[in-house]
Amino acid sequence: MIPRYQTVLFFLLLAASILMGTILWQLRNREHQHLLQGEQSTPTQAPQVAPAEQATLMVANDADDSLVTRALSLPLPQSPNARARAILDKLLDLYATADASHPVPGGASPTSPIDQVFLLPVRTAGIAARRAAGKNPQSESELAVVNLAGAFAANHPSGIETESLTVLSICATLHANFPRITEVHFLVDGQQRETLAGHADLTRTYLTSDVAVTRGAQP
Amino acid sequence: MQAPPAPTSRFVVVLDAAHGGDDSGGHSGSWNEKSVTLALSVRLRSLLEARGIAVVTTRESDTTVASEQRIEIADHANAQACLSLHASLSGSGIHLFASSLAPTEPAHFEPWRTAQSASITRSLALAGVLNSALLHAGMAVTLGRMALPVVDSLTCPALAVEVSPDRTSGESPVDSLNDPGYQAHLADALAAALLEWQAEEGHLGAGPS
Ligand SMILES: [Zn+2]
Numbered sequence: 001m002i003p004r005y006q007t008v009l010f011f012l013l014l015a016a017s018i019l020m021g022t023i024l025w026q027l028r029n030r031e032h033q034h035l036l037q038g039e040q041s042t043p044t045q046a047p048q049v050a051p052a053e054q055a056t057l058m059v060a061n062d063a064d065d066s067l068v069t070r071a072l073s074l075p076l077p078q079s080p081n082a083r084a085r086a087i088l089d090k091l092l093d094l095y096a097t098a099d100a101s102h103p104v105p106g107g108a109s110p111t112s113p114i115d116q117v118f119l120l121p122v123r124t125a126g127i128a129a130r131r132a133a134g135k136n137p138q139s140e141s142e143l144a145v146v147n148l149a150g151a152f153a154a155n156h157p158s159g160i161e162t163e164s165l166t167v168l169s170i171c172a173t174l175h176a177n178f179p180r181i182t183e184v185h186f187l188v189d190g191q192q193r194e195t196l197a198g199h200a201d202l203t204r205t206y207l208t209s210d211v212a213v214t215r216g217a218q219p
Numbered sequence: 220m221q222a223p224p225a226p227t228s229r230f231v232v233v234l235d236a237a238h239g240g241d242d243s244g245g246h247s248g249s250w251n252e253k254s255v256t257l258a259l260s261v262r263l264r265s266l267l268e269a270r271g272i273a274v275v276t277t278r279e280s281d282t283t284v285a286s287e288q289r290i291e292i293a294d295h296a297n298a299q300a301c302l303s304l305h306a307s308l309s310g311s312g313i314h315l316f317a318s319s320l321a322p323t324e325p326a327h328f329e330p331w332r333t334a335q336s337a338s339i340t341r342s343l344a345l346a347g348v349l350n351s352a353l354l355h356a357g358m359a360v361t362l363g364r365m366a367l368p369v370v371d372s373l374t375c376p377a378l379a380v381e382v383s384p385d386r387t388s389g390e391s392p393v394d395s396l397n398d399p400g401y402q403a404h405l406a407d408a409l410a411a412a413l414l415e416w417q418a419e420e421g422h423l424g425a426g427p428s
Pocket residue numbers: 159160198199237238244245252304305306
């Protein structure tokens with residue numbers, strides 16, 4: 001004969017199992033609905049046009065060998081590398097227009113004048129010193145590696161002024177939009193090259209702080 | 220700053236006609252930068268020599284001269300002024316460039332590429348004299364500073380002088396740069412500037428150091 005208390009316990013456990021099963025079923029359904037709603041709110045394709053944002057171009061002017069600040073809004077991707085490239089593409093597109101203040105026909109090539117831009121942390125010898133000084137041991141400044149398309153360099157006019165203005169306007173534009181960029185190095189088709197078009201030295205790393213010296217205070 | 224060079228009785232100018240031989244510099248059709256720089260160097264040399272100034276040139280014909288060779292020739296001359304001559308179809312007027320090196324250059328770059336930092340103060344003073352003389356001659360001038368592969372390595376007061384077309388002449392860029400009148404006008408103004416620089420250097424040399 002089964003004791004009465006065991007019968008009561010059996011039915012209690014049965015009721016608890018049914019209750020837990022029902023709760024789990026409801027939770028699962030709620031989660032599934034939530035997921036479906038999430039999928040609906042996320043587009044299946046990336047938007048064709050990124051939202052327009054403010055950018056600053058430092059536009060070269062051959063007439064007085066200067067850089068002129070120009071603010072404009074243009075669609076920019078989120079990744080810093082792609083963003084930097086999009087801004088520089090816009091700058092070099094300006095140089096390819098018929099009435100450009102700094103004409104560089106190379107910017108008119110059907111493909112982008114810039115192959116890639118990479119932003120890397122600057123390797124500083126002072127990491128230990130920064131840590132000792134209680135600062136973030138990671139370097140705060142960045143090096144931009146600008147990989148120019150071969151066609152852009154091949155079509156660039158030759159001359160000290162024209163070549164240096166292209167180099168300096170790229171450096172100044174990067175620094176204006178990414179203040180952490182303090183150094184810029186150039187490649188052409190992924191290779192190091194002696195000069196842009198016979199004059200501007202591309203073997204060196206340019207310091208964005210130099211641009212203020214070279215185009216701010218004149219001798 | 221380093222001590223000024225020992226006073227010499229000779230005032231020497233180095234003229235570096237940039238490019239040459241295999242290196243045409245800028246080119247478009249039959250136009251070559253190397254020919255314009257050589258023509259300007261030859262013209263300026265004869266003007267300076269006629270005024271009793273000793274001139275050392277890095278080339279006298281269409282020959283290839285390596286950057287290291289140009290630097291060696293200029294340093295050996297112990298000159299009071301070194302002008303690296305360029306020409307460009309871009310821009311307008313005359314562009315004067317001094318090195319972008321600071322008077323005391325931190326160890327960012329290799330020492331042999333920064334010899335000019337010891338002389339940059341005098342180079343900027345030379346740029347001022349050339350700028351005034353060219354403006355006085357009615358020419359359009361821009362001043363700039365830039366990393367300059369040959370000039371950065373020179374120990375003398377040094378500038379790059381880039382000739383661009385005279386946009387007021389109505390000539391095509393190539394015709395303007397090939398115009399003997401334009402070249403002569405520029406050479407006259409540069410010669411006048413270097414005579415004034417000679418006077419200034421002589422004055423400085425006579426003062427207490
Ligand atoms: Zn040149």
